[in-house]
Amino acid sequence: MADTGSTAPADREPAREGRVRASAAALCGVLALVAALAAGHLVAAFLNPNASPYLAVGNGAIDLTPAWLKDWAVRTFGENDKAVLLAGMAVVLLVVAAVVGIGDSVSRRSPWPGVVLIAAIGLVGVAAVAARPDLTGAALVAPATSLLTGVVVFPLLCRAARRSRAAKAEGAPGSSRRVFLRAGAGVAVGAGVAGLGGQLLSGTRDATASRAAVGAVRPAIPAAPIPADADFAKLGTPSFLTPNKDFYRVDTALAVPRVRAEEWSLRIHGLVDRERRYSFADIRERRLVERTITMTCVSNEVGGSYVSTANFTGVDLADLLREAGVKDGAQQLFSTSVDGWTSGTPIEAAADPARGALLAIAMNGEPLPLEHGFPARMVIPGLYGYVSATKWVTDLEVTTWRARQSYWLKRNWAERAPIKTQSRVDTPRGFDTVPEGAIRVAGVAWAQGRGIAKVEVRLDDQPWREAILSAEVNVDTWRMWWIEFSVPSGGHRVTCRATDREGQTQTEDRVGTVPDGATGWHTINFTAG
Incomplete structure (x- = not known):
């Protein structure tokens, strides 16, 4: 025991x-x-x-x-x-x-x-x-x-x-x-x-209620009405104005910043005569202007979907910079988002009244959606978004290229990034099967700041033919196009290319998006039968 x-x-x-x-x-x-x-x-x-x-x-x-x-x-x-x-x-x-x-x-x-x-x-x-x-x-x-x-x-x-x-x-x-x-x-x-x-x-801490309280944003100077023939949506192109919910979104924000308009402010400083600070109410009470602008992401590949158009409402960025007084020697407008993301814009683009750069607070008649920059963002026509379209912007420093390097410039992207002339086939889509006989091919083209003069389309190895263009809204927006072909049964390909109003036809050379945007002709393959 x-x-x-x-x-x-x-x-x-x-x-x-x-x-x-x-x-x-x-x-x-x-x-x-x-x-x-x-x-x-x-x-x-x-x-x-x-x-x-x-x-x-x-x-x-x-x-x-x-x-x-x-x-x-x-x-x-x-x-x-x-x-x-x-x-x-x-x-x-x-x-x-x-x-x-x-x-x-x-x-x-x-x-x-x-x-x-x-x-x-x-x-x-x-x-x-x-x-x-x-x-x-x-x-x-x-x-x-x-x-x-x-x-x-x-x-x-x-x-x-x-x-x-x-x-x-x-x-x-x-x-x-x-x-x-x-x-x-x-x-x-x-x-x-x-x-x-x-x-x-x-x-x-939701900005949703703050956004709702802003209500409708009515510009003192509205954009020109969109003509009825500005798109060929019935033939397969996008609608001319992109609904806010469908507008492309590419950014580095893992969580969408949620900023209340009542707490937001914008500081302008650096190489200026007078440092300025604006509240949302200050911006809202100014003379608001509405502009129709097509935006394009530098990450958009040939034939890609990262291009959209909206009516943006805000104040002229050139007016804000003039009030601050840009000093000689300034080279870039270094913008910072509330989440710390930075962008560098050539000062001549931001400060040029003729370009129409905006500090935007509304999009398609309503306050900016949270994911598109509420309370305020930059929209500068003619430049890829990474140098022109800072969302949730809260700080603008007038400086030099040597003094400050933005997020993407540190990663060896281009300092200046004008949008390249591009076109895209939207219908038929790649690898579609269509009835043999007459088919309509339709798509879009863009060359912001220059405008589209013509779009040419080629079926297989046939000669290029000029497509019918939609009404031009302004040189900062895309244009739709369509053309009809007769196709026998079997496999086919369609290629498009655009020419801008400066006479430059987009190059056939296919390059990737780094460091300043993709180039090349968009080609799709389809089958008739």
Whole structure:
């Protein structure tokens, strides 16, 4: 009896210190990670949504991604590129967290090696927030909260898992064996509440109500009416004006900045005689002008969809710069978004009244959509967006090219980026099957700042034929075109090319988007029969 009594504790001790199942160990790491991110997200909601460590790391990843890879992501995933990035980050983080948990179980020692790895992940979040140009030191509270939550929750869960394993090995009551299940469920629920709370609180900083309060924006000088024959939508072209919901969006913002008009301001400074600052009310009360402008992204490949047209309403950027007084020697207008993104515009383009550059506050008759820059953005005709179209703009510095380098200039994109003459076939679409006989081919062409003089279309190897053009609205907008061909059954190809009003025909040479926009003729293949 004495021997039996003395060996029982020794039998139980290995169970208490035994190895946790790999699935439970992995769950410890995953739950600790989720709890950490949720806690940081909640705290960030009170400070700045971009202080959320998950978003900060994602934004950092975007900033560090090589230009060619970003271009590939936009080309491959379109406007879903950021969702793909976030999903990829989530998978990587979950795998790492699971490995950390399993590693702790395999070691059969204290959870401190795992805690150190969790802390290292947390420090990445701290570094990402610290590197954000749009965040202050106070924002570090959010990633610090994530780090603290992770290093506290992980060992607690590991201990609960070991206790449950030991209780099961000793044949303890079911309630004792469910220690880990209760702990894990508690962490999961807490993380869910924190994450959802952070999302809802971020919404209370919502610019949606502020945007709604702005109401309709009526220009003192409206744009000219759009002629009825400005598009050939019935023949397969886009509508002349692009609805706001369909207007292309390409930017580096992982989370759309949410700025209330009441809190927004614009500072103009640098090489100026008088520093100026404007509130949204100041801009709204000025003489507003409406202009019809086609915008194009430099990431638009030949035949791509990153081109759209809208009526933009705002104030002349040239007037604001004149009031500030641009000094001699100024070369660029260096603009900064509320999320820290920067752009450099040739000063002559921004300050030239004839070009019609706008500080825009409305789009197609309504305040700018949040994703398109509410409360205010720049719109400068004739230049690709990365040097002309800063959204959520809050700072304009008149400076030199040498003094400041913008986001994309640092990544070896061109300093000046006039939009190139381009055209696109919209119908038939590539690899369509159409009835043999008469078919209509239709599309669009653009050469902002110069205007489209003609579009030529070629079927297979036949001679070029000139297409019918839509009415020209102005030289800063696209023009639609169509032409009819008779096609026999079988495979065919259609190619288009445009000539601008300066007599320049777009080149056949196919080059990519880097560093100043794509070139080449758009060709599609289809089948008749």
